[in-house]
Each structure stands twice: as structure tokens, then as C-alpha cells.
Amino acid sequence: MSHKPYPVARPFWTPGTLVMAALMFAMFVTLVFRYTFGLGAVTNLNNHYPWGIWIGLDVASGVALAAGGFTTAFLAHIMGRRYYEAVTRPALLSAALGYTFVALAVCFDIGRSWAIWKPVVYQNHNSALFEVAMCVMTYVTVLWIEFIPVLAERWGSRFAPLAILNRMLDKTMWFFIILGVVLSCMHQSSLGTLLVIAPTKMSPLWYTQLLPLLFLTSAFAVGYPMVIVETTIATSSLKLESEMNVLAPLSRITILLLGVYMAIKVGDLVYRDAWRTLLDGSAQSNSFLTEVGLGVALPWCMLLFRAVRASRRLLFTASLLIVSGVLLNRFNVFVVSFKAPYATEPYYPAIGEILVTVGAVATIFFLYRVAVTWFPVLSAQREEVSR
16 A cells, blocks of 8 residues: 555544543643742742653653654665655654653753753763763654644645745755764764763662663663554544555564564663562562563564454554553653662652643644644545545
8 A cells, every 4th residue: 555645534523532631731830830930830840859750751762662763764664665654744743742752841840941942052071961861852843843844745735935045955864864863873872872871779679880882772672662652543534544554564664673682671671680689579560570571571472473464453553552561661661760869758740740741742742633633744535536
């Protein structure tokens, strides 16, 4: 199946979009309180727990789950596998929206959002956080540059400068695609580097000098499953063809990528002798077993069977487990594994933190729906057309 992308002609305001709008409104109200009364008014952050789910989920997990953008671009454009063009634009859109909200989540989390520009001027070249900041900022720009051809297809005839810019990009787009892949690999690994300097504040189940490698290989492993999940949700909700002929081959690649990640993770755990705490019944050990058992080992075994890869429902289930496993991994590394030395009570996210996180996810879904309704992003045809 290879169709030209087109705007989806479906009713926009549905019960689902109304729910997303309500969650967005709740997030907006919470952020008004956050910027009026400070972080303490809507979060449980303090001097012992300087970050929570806005970093563990909104930033770290958001960056990982947006990996479908650069992995699909690498496959379709750098490796020349044009067969996967049908899912490249949706993956690009998801990555652009995801990274944009990652940047916004950082603004929400830091105490003085108006000072976020300072790393650009006051540069610390020995800081992994500086590299993450520069790479993410540049990659967000690259992602929206890569999206310009989509905008030009819709509005190029109305806005001459947009059409001219699109023609200029025809000769240079290869540069931005390669740059996007390089930048992604750099900051995906550097996110793991951030906590390498905190060996005494992390559980041995997650602390390792291989954190940068584990973050990078897990991003590779989750890229195509994320494409499968988002494509399946989009085609199902909009009543479009399933595109299983494109998604099933991606799952075969995932077997290798997820297997490499699992081998490194388990091998490192055994090598460091950290496996001895796995069955102590603590919240950390249970969370680790859930992450690796249900989020890595189980879906990897499922994908080994051709019947799973050929079934839309089973493939979606396996991919969703992988996505959930990587999401839990980032949450575990940044939140669950973190041990504040002098804290008298553990950290639990406040209702305000949860509302902002859920609202951000709803906003991404809402804007995704806006984009596929107005612009040529999806290639799958309506189900009734294919019958």
C-alpha cells in the first residue's frame, strides 16, 4: 500500500477531542497557579526532591518516545527504504510535537523560566546538561524545518515565500535529515549521562556507567514500536486502513534492537552483581522487575512469533508493552531510583503535577488531530474505500 498523503476528512469535534480540550483547560489553570504562586503551590518538589514527574515523564520519557522520528527518517531517507514513507510523516509530526512539549516542560519545571536562554550565552562545555539543551533546541528547529514540505503542500499555492522556501529545501533537506539523526543520538545518550554523576543517590538496580549506552539503545528499541502504536491508534480512531504491510516489517527490526538493549541491560546487571537486590520485595525491585519483565522480555518473546507480527491487535499489544517499558525505565531512573540523602519522606507527585502531565499529553494528541485534519500527513485510505 503506497498512497499519497492527504488531509483526513473526518469530523473534528468528537467526544475524544472534547475530553482532550477539558484536560488542556485543567493544565492551563494549573499553570496559572504555578506561575502566580510558584512551584510549591502545585508540586511536591522541595530541596530534597528537586525534580519529579515533569522531568521523569514529561522530559526524559518524552524525548525517548519521540525517537520514532529519527529512527524512521534514518530508515526511509538515509537507508533509502522508501517503502516506509507512509509512516515517516506521522512519525515526524509526533516527534516535532513531542520535542516541542519537552522544551515547554523544562520551562514549567525550572523555577525561573525566563532564564532558560542563559545556557546559550553562558556555556559550560563540560556539562552533559549543556549538550542536551543545545541538541534538543537545535533538533526541535530541525524537526519543524523537515515539516515545511508538508506545510507547503497545503499552503504553498497561497503563500509564495513558503513555496520558495520549500523549493530551496529540495536541495538541502538531506543535510537536515542527517543532522537530525546525529543530534538525536547525541542527546538520547546524554540524558543518561546526567545521572552518572550521582552514584550515591541512585539504586544500584539502575545506576551504572553504561547509562548513556542504555538510554541510546532503548531509544533505538522504542522508535519503531512507538510508530506502530501511534499509527494503529490514528488509523483505528479515524477508521483508516491498518497499514500492517508497513508496520509488520518494522516489528522484525525491533526484535534485533530490543534484543540488543535487553542483552546489555541484563548483562550489566549481572556483571555489577546488582541482581542480588531483585527479590528483596522493595518498591524499587518490584518496579525494576515490572520494567524489564513486562516492558522488555515479554514483548521481545511475543515478537519472535510470526502470528504476533501478523496480527494487528497482538502487534499493537507488544509494541505498547515496549513503549510502556521504556516510559517506566525513564521514570524509574529519574524518580524511583533516586534516593534523597536527608529526606524524611518519599516523593509523590501532587495533583497539579499530574494535571500538567496529563494535559500535555492531551495537547499533543489534540494538535496531532489538528495537523492530520488540515495537512497531508497520513497516507492510509478510508476503510470503506478499500472494500
